[in-house]
Amino acid sequence: MDLQDLTFKELLFSRIIYEYFYMKQKDALITIIILFIFTLVWIGFSIRHSAVSSTISEETSKDISPIAPTFDTKTIDKLKKRQKIIPSFELGNATPTPLVLPTLKISPENASEEGKLLL
Numbered sequence: 001m002d003l004q005d006l007t008f009k010e011l012l013f014s015r016i017i018y019e020y021f022y023m024k025q026k027d028a029l030i031t032i033i034i035l036f037i038f039t040l041v042w043i044g045f046s047i048r049h050s051a052v053s054s055t056i057s058e059e060t061s062k063d064i065s066p067i068a069p070t071f072d073t074k075t076i077d078k079l080k081k082r083q084k085i086i087p088s089f090e091l092g093n094a095t096p097t098p099l100v101l102p103t104l105k106i107s108p109e110n111a112s113e114e115g116k117l118l119l
Contacts, residue, residue, distance in 0.1 A: 056064075
């Protein structure tokens with residue numbers, strides 16, 4: 001491949017690639033320092049934004065108040081002394097309770113002649 005056979009784009013691209021890979025040490029150091037400063041500024045602004053914009057409303061922050069560290073020890077002692085019951089999940093010889101349905105009593109006293117309603 002001869003230099004005369006290359007197009008302008010190919011020459012420009014090859015020059016950019018060449019300069020990128022064969023940068024001087026000073027140029028690489030400047031690029032790294034600029035990227036490092038940019039990253040620090042980005043992190044700083046992200047932290048500031050998170051601190052300034054809270055997603056918790058004032059009512060919720062009042063509700064999140066800490067619990068008082070005093071406990072009713074008498075009640076806790078009573079709870080510890082309670083009899084422990086082990087639940088049994090087996091029915092055994094259980095018989096179902098019969099279902100009793102309510103019945104509606106209709107008496108002839110409430111009805112009128114010829115099906116008219118009495119008010």
